[in-house]
Each structure stands twice: as C-alpha cells, then as structure tokens.
Amino acid sequence: MLGDLANWVQDVINQFGYFGVALLVIIENVFPPIPSEIVLPFAGFVAQQGAGAANAAADAAQSDTTVVGMMIAATVGSVVGALILYFVSAAIGPERLRAFVERFGKWFGVKSTDLVRAEAWFDRRSTAAVLVGRCVPLIRSIVSIPAGFRRMKLTSFVVLTAIGSAVWNIALIGAGAVLGDQWERVGEYVGIFQWLVIGAILVLLVRFVVSRVKNRQRQNSATS
Numbered sequence: 001m002l003g004d005l006a007n008w009v010q011d012v013i014n015q016f017g018y019f020g021v022a023l024l025v026i027i028e029n030v031f032p033p034i035p036s037e038i039v040l041p042f043a044g045f046v047a048q049q050g051a052g053a054a055n056a057a058a059d060a061a062q063s064d065t066t067v068v069g070m071m072i073a074a075t076v077g078s079v080v081g082a083l084i085l086y087f088v089s090a091a092i093g094p095e096r097l098r099a100f101v102e103r104f105g106k107w108f109g110v111k112s113t114d115l116v117r118a119e120a121w122f123d124r125r126s127t128a129a130v131l132v133g134r135c136v137p138l139i140r141s142i143v144s145i146p147a148g149f150r151r152m153k154l155t156s157f158v159v160l161t162a163i164g165s166a167v168w169n170i171a172l173i174g175a176g177a178v179l180g181d182q183w184e185r186v187g188e189y190v191g192i193f194q195w196l197v198i199g200a201i202l203v204l205l206v207r208f209v210v211s212r213v214k215n216r217q218r219q220n221s222a223t224s
Helices: 002-030 036-051 067-108 112-133 144-149 154-182 185-223
Strands: none
Touching: 002 036, 002 067, 036 067, 036 154, 036 185, 067 144, 067 154, 112 144, 112 154, 144 154, 154 185
C-alpha cells in the first residue's frame, strides 16, 4: 500500500510540478497518512533533475522546476492545509469540545478541568507551540486544531505556520536534492525522529495517567 502511495505521489509531482507539490502538501496536512517524507524529498530530487535537464531528456514539469520553487510551493501548501484545519476547529468551537469532554471524557480519563488546563497552557505557549510544532512529525498537522479551537489570532497563526513549515520543507526538500537517486533515505532519518517523538508522547501519557491515579488515591484517602 505504501509503495502504491509513493508511486502515486511521484506521478503527481512529475506531472504537475509546483502545483502537484502544493496540492499533496495540502492533503498531507489534512490527511496525515500521506507522508511528507515521501512528498518533499522526491520534490527536491525532481527539481534537482530539472536543473540538469538541458543535457537530458526530462519531463516538462521537471525542467521547469527549481529547488527554491519547490520549497515555496510546499510552504504555500502547508499554510493552506493548516488553515483548513484551523477553520474547521474554529467552527466546532470550544463550547462543543467542552460538551463532548463532559459527556464522553470519562471514557478517556479526561475531565473538564483537564481541558481548561490544556487551553490555558496553549494560550500561554501558543507561539512556541505552532512555530516548533510545525517542525515535529505527528504534531505538525495536529497543532492547527488547538489553534483553531482557541481562535488564535489569524495573522500570527499564518506567519508562525509559514515560518515553521518553511524550516521543515527546506530541510526535507534540500535533503532530497542533495541525495539525488538516494532521496528515499530521507524517510529513514525522519522515521527515527518520529519514533523519538512517539516515545516522548508515551512518556508524557504515562506521567499523566500516573498523576491521575495518585490524585484519586489522595482523594480517596482524604474522604475515608
């Protein structure tokens, strides 16, 4: 399945160049199973091939693209995709989210007070959360959701998203251009980084669960 997806991604980029990259990045932001570690490095490879197209028979999309152009197209796609999630989350709004937590939160061990603390945390650190989050696998797309729920100032959200996304896009597209035929190796390094992020999330989740259990034990002891 992943092989078929990679082939489809490559076909889209080869046929549509900048537009294809921007479209794929938009979809990747809204539908994360499309991995950026395939889209972006291959875009860099295609652009680098296009740079030498004068002495080779290259596709029109390849010969017309540059590495910088691919980076710009990917960043535009990142901002558009992030805005889609932002506006969807803003439309749902904190009231509906709070109602959902109050009704179903007990099944996940989450209370309304937890939501309030999470909202307060995001309000204090929204700038760093969006800017840094756009450079972190798994979190890159998700960070647009709390920003929308909290209705973060749109101008700040767009600017921070563009900067953070540009860093990620430049790194992966640049790596694909440098590695050339070995562009797929970029995915290996991103995969390692992703597992580290998963490990960190699991540690935080365990700490959260343990703290909740301890708090309940204290409450039970106090009432007994």
